[in-house]
Amino acid sequence: MKRIFTLLSSLALVAFCAAAAFAGTLEDKVVVYSTHGESMLEAVADAFEAKTGVAVEFINLKGELADRVRAEKANPQSDVMYGAPSSVYQELKAEDLFQPFTPTWAAEVDPLFKDKDGYWIGTIQTPVLMFYNTEMLSAADAPKDWKDLADPKYKDMLVFRNALSSSARATYTALLQQYEKRGEMDKGWTYLKAVDANTKRYYGSGSLQFQAVGRKEAAISFAVLNSIVDNQIKNKMPLETIDAASGSPVITDAIAVIKGAKHPEAAKAFVEFAGSAEVQALLARKFNRMPTLPDALDEAPAWMAKIKFKIMDVDWGALASKQSAWMQKWDTEVKDSAKDKK
Template sequence: MKKRLLAALLAGMMVFSLAACGSKESTTTEDQKEDSKAEESAELEDSLVVYSTHSEDMLEEICNAFTEKTGVEVEYINLKGELADRVRSEKDNPQADIMFGGDTATYMLLQDEGCYEATKPEWAGDLPDDFKDADGYWYGTYKTPVVMFYNTDLMTAEEAPKDWSDLVKPEYAGKIITRDSLSSSMRSTIAALVSYYTANESEEAAWEYIEGLNANIKNYYNSGSMMFQAIGKGEAAISIAVLDNIIDNRDNNSMPLEIVDATSGAITITDCIAAIKNAPHPNAAAAFVEFVGSKECEEMVANSFNRMPALDAALEGAPEWMKTGYAPMTLDWADISANQSATLERWETDYIDGNKTVQSN
């Protein structure tokens, strides 16, 4: 009798224990579901502030599309070459939510300084490793080749430079115009060239090259439109710019421009985006990163502004020329990032001739 009672009690305890375990598992699952729902339904803030280097027209189209999709109103501010410095200076009291534009080296540098918040957009897994941070602190949006080009009314293909090394030759003295240090693409170009010649020759050779380039440059422009107008008017034959701007002025403004497919390759910048750490509108910031890097937005920008998407899937609906592109120069962007500040300071302080700088009115 006692044995039967003990067996019954043990059986009851086992049933209760299993029920309790089942109840605990069920509760955990429900909690997980609630947490997931909470994450999915995180409310977007009403507004968003974007610091960028991109053109007003491009920012307007992207931001209007984002507002239409989400209801979030976007204020965008074009900071040109001052973008990184502004984000850095506001690190302890961020005034913006998004940093949009600038190269990989700049993003690596600011990431090390703790300026970004990690995000996890749905398309992140489809983006090649070379175009994103492994921990989600920044993502590439557009592949931006920087190339040489020339005015075909002033120079033949035989007379034009064939590689970056040619720009320092005596025959090109006074025949080159470029952007100044306000241009983020020109800053990236100088940092890349110094790194390239240091790696392949020596640091001394790299700075001799920059000195020779400055000697041959007729003018530096702090406005991209002014620089292209100068090329169009025949003030100089040769210049350097991002590929999409050259194509836009060639095809839409009927300028007689020819692109140089440099022997050592195009300086291919990856334009990036990141959410700023401790930003005023973190949920809207994450949603903006999600939208900008999506196939939908990248295809839109590719067709409206000739920007080459970093997301391969977006090439399907992009202009045909983007599917071939130009071979990239072999560059160590980690090295460029580590030395960028010192390189640019030296370039601005010791090499740019201020008397050659043309200011916009």
């Protein structure tokens, strides 16, 4: 496995207390299932191994993570679940798949970003914003709110991720919940079908989604904020975010110890380490991930404090039991339904 040794100096003293607290009791390895990218996972794994001597085996499962953890309930093959939205964690908590654990830094995390019973805790807050290619649309012509995506004037101007993307799942269901609150679920499904009618293509890959917008195959999409910023800065894409009038969903990417983990002490040590302020700050600087810890946010890139957006009112706990069924319906009855009629 390729390692990013240049980051080790930045983390030389990270989580010393965490390592010491588990000294002499840690197993020789920890297995981590995640939705995070390999370069970020390697950065955290390298530093954890350097500090504790515990080998980290990680598997990037993207949208298949929850199903994998479920399938292994009787005989868990992982010790830690790292990444994916809090709604997924709440769903799996209800299925008795996590072991409660409270890291030392948990008290500093806003209740919005953690489970009240200690079964999971957020390490990254992830806003999902609409954006557009400024070489294809002016600010005046761009959507002002999510409801505008259903306007026929945007026909074939939209590209999105499919439901395998955890951020897309969270966004589609958050939008549906706004209709459910008003007792208008039928209108919610009608809205999503209208958006589908305007959608040129769904992608299983975030990089392909951004490439399509960058090549001007479509003008409008939505994505997690850090990915938008990455493509603005690193790939010089002419992108502009949209502060939706009704707010944008803010996903909490979390971490948890798997119930029945074969390496439980190493799992707890990894959770303690991965969510520490030092690691959160490093991930903010190196990977544009927005921290949940205030101390880490103080050390984050300036844009995180400067960018302004309204937060959508989403009850993630209520979504936990509905997300899978709603997304199954979206996948079978909404996605590409307009194309089926052509």
